[in-house]
Amino acid sequence: MTIATLELTALTAAATKAAKAAAAASDVERAAWLNAVADALDANVTEVVAIADSETRLGAARLTGEVARTTGQLRLFAGVITEGSYLEAVIDHADPSATPPKPDLRRLLKPIGPVAVFSASNFPFAFSVAGGDTASALAVGCSVIVKAHSGHLRLSERTAEIVTEALTAAGAPAGIFALVSGRDAGTALVQDPAIKAVGFTGSIPGGRALFDLAVSRPEPIPFYGELGSLNPVVITAEALKARAGELAAGLAGSFTLGAGQFCTKPGLAFIPAGTDFPALLAEAAKDKAPAPMLTERISDAYPDGLRAVAALRTAAGQPAVDVVSGSVDQDATLNGAAPVIFTSTAANVLESPDQLLEECFGPTTLLIECSGADELSEALALVPGSLTATVHAQPGEDVTALVEQLSGLAGRVLFDGWPTGVAVNWAQQHGGPYPATTSLFTSVGATAVRRFQRPVAYQDAPETVLHPALREANPLGIPRRVDGVLVLP
Structure with a gap:
């Protein structure tokens, strides 16, 4: 011994x-x-x-x-x-x-x-x-x-x-x-x-x-x-019509909180195709300053993860994602981790889920544009198990089927809020299907x-x-x- x-x-x-x-x-x-x-x-x-x-x-x-x-x-x-x-x-x-x-x-x-x-x-x-x-x-x-x-x-x-x-x-x-x-x-x-x-x-x-x-x-x-957890957010068209600016500010604050190092960081946001929400989110995130990360290993891994996402290609050889805001060429160890926002489509997710639905630890999120409820449902079905899932909808919208699907992939389903915050009490659940737990x-x-x-x-x-x-x-x-x-x- x-x-x-x-x-x-x-x-x-x-x-x-x-x-x-x-x-x-x-x-x-x-x-x-x-x-x-x-x-x-x-x-x-x-x-x-x-x-x-x-x-x-x-x-x-x-x-x-x-x-x-x-x-x-x-x-x-x-x-x-x-x-x-x-x-x-x-x-x-x-x-x-x-x-x-x-x-x-x-x-x-x-x-x-x-x-x-x-x-x-x-x-x-x-x-x-x-x-x-x-x-x-x-x-x-x-x-x-x-x-x-x-x-x-x-x-x-x-x-x-x-x-x-x-x-x-x-x-x-x-x-x-x-x-x-x-x-x-x-x-x-x-x-x-x-x-x-x-x-x-x-x-x-x-x-x-x-x-x-x-x-x-x-x-x-x-x-x-x-x-690990991607913590998907779903924003309906009605919610965007009513409060797009508020939602952009909320998402920007959530995915950059603590330099994006919370286990409940919203790493994915599903939105209707053809809106100006990506631009609004970029505007909301532009003043989020770079922040130091926890360890040198994590700081080194963040830019590597960003570059890997940016390099993804579709089967036809086209970029699978667009960079809406921020730079993938950054030195998080020297200068701190800066926010980066990506966009893609549900069609790309359906084609390459393993590549697009992978956690990148740090202040980054991926907006996934969906052409309708069916495409949203198909893409959500491929999201790995998560700690949280969030719904932003307007009063009166029927989101029953959506909530049922989200409760199958996450341990906590939130409504009109953001997941970066975990109350400690009798009712709390902080788990989810693998790989969340x-x-x-x-x-x-x-x-x-x-x-x-x-x-x-x-x-x-x-x-x-x-x-x-x-x-x-x-x-x-x-x-x-x-x-x-x-x-x-």
Whole structure:
């Protein structure tokens, strides 16, 4: 064994032991751990924001808001577990008179054990060391080992120190949280037999490689990956007639927000053919200044991606896209990433979907002009799974069929808004068909905890061995389903 392997084995062994203690802790105790971490991050906000800004160049205002979102997530999950319905407690009493006779059965969800979490580059707090994956796993009683992102390593290390100190002071078991760094450590973490699930936010190639490792282990494990998303927007002719200028301003603000590095950036917009909307969007985007990107690798990749799009040709050898605004020949590393707007047609998409429907990470979007509803529907059918889909229509328009189609390709459907903004609450869904995510469950919102739980049923069990949620008197006072009826406390 190498030293790195020995160190990782020690971490996963400690995580295994800690997971047993965390699973045995009460919801109130685990909620206190989460609140302690949230309080500690809030107390150190000035320090961690300064570190984050030096590594990511996202700006103090954006990063301060992201810390607040992160601590809000921690407190949300503290509330989720103390409310109790996350356990999905079900009781079916015995019925000897049934044919065949029915035993007493009681079911709930239990934590799965140690979890690996991979930090994201574009959200150094909310999807990173103490982000939603970590919070939701800790909430249900799993231990967590985070793989730090190389783009903000110093921040990851300092955040991990704050989290560890807060958990220790709050009485959480030793080994419940740890941090590793480096590509090799991440790969080994996914393959370690002690790890029972993985949460990942990142690129399609990187995520797919880890996904394949997770499912090819001797004991396959779930891999909850958020990989890539085009987030299509559909604007109807009636909406353009009524508020084209407003829509152009909204789209320009959304696709350039954060230098186009949001996972919910609208990378495609389907519009009726023959309008002046492309020119309006170009006008709305002209004053959007170039912005630094998160890492040198991302900065180098952005112009390469732009040039690849601009070089696309139809089967007849004609350009498949037009550049409406901006330049594909730019140095995003030296000067920052500048917005670029492309246009194409639904006919071109139908001819070359793999080339045109590919994510370009950065402040760029592709307008796709459609000749009618049928062509729009055919082109949408080729869009890969996305986190979001947006509809801009006028009151009274029948968009039922459109919404049904969009809900089949995205996890969140928006109306008359823009997708770059993800509320963190009970109803939120931040997932979608592959490649948006690799699973059915979301990485944001209350149901994120479901990823790190598994159901266990107890048949004719003595009450003394049952979890309090399954005992007859309901000592926790939580919602339960008893003999098929939902019973509220």
